[in-house]
Amino acid sequence: MQVALVDLDTNTGEKLSAELNAKYGSDRTAFIKCNVTKEAELEHAFSHTFKLFGRLDIVANNAGIAREPDWQLVIDINLTAVVAGSRLAITYMSAPHGNGGVIINTASMGGLIPMPYAPVYAATKAAVIQYSRSLGQAHENIRVNAICPSFTDTALVAEGKTMLPTVFGEVVAATGPLLSPELIATSMIAIVEDDSKNAAVMRVTNARGVDYQSYDGFLNKSTPLTPKL
Numbered sequence: 263m264q265v266a267l268v269d270l271d272t273n274t275g276e277k278l279s280a281e282l283n284a285k286y287g288s289d290r291t292a293f294i295k296c297n298v299t300k301e302a303e304l305e306h307a308f309s310h311t312f313k314l315f316g317r318l319d320i321v322a323n324n325a326g327i328a329r330e331p332d333w334q335l336v337i338d339i340n341l342t343a344v345v346a347g348s349r350l351a352i353t354y355m356s357a358p359h360g361n362g363g364v365i366i367n368t369a370s371m372g373g374l375i376p377m378p379y380a381p382v383y384a385a386t387k388a389a390v391i392q393y394s395r396s397l398g399q400a401h402e403n404i405r406v407n408a409i410c411p412s413f414t415d416t417a418l419v420a421e422g423k424t425m426l427p428t429v430f431g432e433v434v435a436a437t438g439p440l441l442s443p444e445l446i447a448t449s450m451i452a453i454v455e456d457d458s459k460n461a462a463v464m465r466v467t468n469a470r471g472v473d474y475q476s477y478d479g480f481l482n483k484s485t486p487l488t489p490k491l
């Protein structure tokens with residue numbers, strides 16, 4: 263497998279790519295600098311990946327921020343870029359470039375339960391869940407799933423703790439210790455590898471471990487009259 267690491271942060275991205283290539287082989291990863299809110303940069307990230315590796319099988323739309331005062335940017339990164347990235351993924355996974363693939367979109371437990379201290383963030387994540395569920399039912403050979411982690415030990419939470427120390431103290435006390443990024447990564451790989459999972463919403467929490475959101479009854483079915491995209 264070869265992996266394009268796409269991010270705004272050049273220092274971390276290049277360092278990680280060098281580390282992975284030293285461990286797994288010289289051409290296994292490539293870092294591509296990209297601001298996902300810039301259409302041309304996102305398109306270049308996809309075209310360059312395809313040029314480097316000759317195919318595109320898996321796309322993870324994972325970039326996200328939780329800086330509520332920058333609410334427009336929260337929407338641009340957490341939702342608009344996920345839609346743009348998914349559409350580009352479908353282009354490169356469909357003929358004449360490819361014949362299928364898997365998209366995993368990072369949502370959040372904040373898309374399933376209210377976050378009074380971050381309502382815009384919560385709204386973007388709820389939208390990513392519903393977008394992924396709908397898109398997953400729109401294509402025959404492309405699976406689309408969403409993952410909903412609870413609070414995880416990353417820079418995003420560190421920033422949140424600095425901005426809202428009391429809130430985060432209470433929230434973490436209520437939800438348990440921060441999850442490890444490794445747990446989220448292995449859970450993401452599991453849903454990508456499981457061919458039976460499409461339009462599924464994986465939850466990763468202290469309370470229930472790794473499980474799936476249930477949508478019993480008609481809510482889980484697409485409208486019969488809806489044409490395939």
Ligand SMILES: NC(=O)c1ccc[n+]([C@@H]2O[C@H](COP(=O)([O-])OP(=O)(O)OC[C@H]3O[C@@H](n4cnc5c(N)ncnc54)[C@H](O)[C@@H]3O)[C@@H](O)[C@H]2O)c1
Pocket residue numbers: 268269270271296297298299324325326327339368369370371410411412413414415416417418419
């Ligand atoms: N940490 C948590 O508790 C938690 C819980 C649920 C969901 N999530 C989601 O997980 C995803 C990853 O976040 P994280 O927790 O690892 O935080 P993080 O801050 O460590 O990672 C976010 C990454 O997104 C990149 N990024 C930000 N803006 C970008 C842009 N405009 N273009 C390209 N890249 C950009 C950052 O450089 C960074 O590498 C996000 O979608 C986040 O909402 C996080």
